[in-house]
Amino acid sequence: xxxxxxxxxxxxxxxxxxxxxxxxxxxxxxxxxxxxxxxxxxxxxxxxxxxxxxxxxxxxxxxxxxxxxxxxxxxxxxxxxxxxxxxxxxxxxxxxxxxxxxxxxxxxxxxxxxxxxxxxxxxxxxxxxxxxxxxxxxxxxxxxxxxxxxxxxxxxxxxx
Numbered sequence: 001x002x003x004x005x006x007x008x009x010x011x012x013x014x015x016x017x018x019x020x021x022x023x024x025x026x027x028x029x030x031x032x033x034x035x036x037x038x039x040x041x042x043x044x045x046x047x048x049x050x051x052x053x054x055x056x057x058x059x060x061x062x063x064x065x066x067x068x069x070x071x072x073x074x075x076x077x078x079x080x081x082x083x084x085x086x087x088x089x090x091x092x093x094x095x096x097x098x099x100x101x102x103x104x105x106x107x108x109x110x111x112x113x114x115x116x117x118x119x120x121x122x123x124x125x126x127x128x129x130x131x132x133x134x135x136x137x138x139x140x141x142x143x144x145x146x147x148x149x150x151x152x153x154x155x156x157x158x159x160x
Contacts, residue, residue, distance in 0.1 A: 008035040008156040009147065015044025015071065016080035017089055017104060023160045024107035030156065031114035039111070040147040042121035045160075046128065048074045048108065049120055049135045063129020070128070074104040112138055119146060 008030040012023045023039060031037045041049055052073040059067065071077050082088040096103065102110065111118065118139040125131070125141070132141065140146075151157050 006033075006035045006156075007038075007150065007154045009038045009040065009151040009154040009158070011147065011159045012039055012041045012045030012048065013043050014080070014160055015047040015077055017074075017077035018079050018081075018092070019160050020045065020048045020074065020077060021104050021107065023158070024104065024111055026158065027111050027116050028107060028114060031111065031116050035155070036117075037111075037114075038117040038119060038147065038150040040119045040121060040150075042124045043128075044070075046120055046124060046130060046135070047071045047077060048104065049118065049139055050130070051134055051136060052076070055133050057131055057133060059129055059131075066128050067130070067134070074108055077104070108136070117150070121147075
């Protein structure tokens, strides 16, 4: 009898660089151990999926304001602690480079290569005025029911 594949699900709620890195390090590790992995990006976690240079889109005033206030892309996220007026993220990235650690954009790319299912929460996208064209290519779009379907059979379920 074949062993059932283990499943790991992660809700990425945070838009902090270090927390998003933790989510993607865990996701890549689980995928390397042959887990079926899902990362459900909701609220500020969606910023990790934003393109740095999205196409110009027609938006309402409120949606345009949200778009300008939120970081564009994984490399623009701030730290959860030790922000130091923007110096914290630069310092941590410098230390990571010195130790040959992968950056968050590289971890996201690796996750895609390992078939980690990256889902953008459509309800949150509506609330924040985000459109599919602003997010990375190759991700999925779904609501909470899709995440719950994956999490229901999950061996590991995390909220970050």
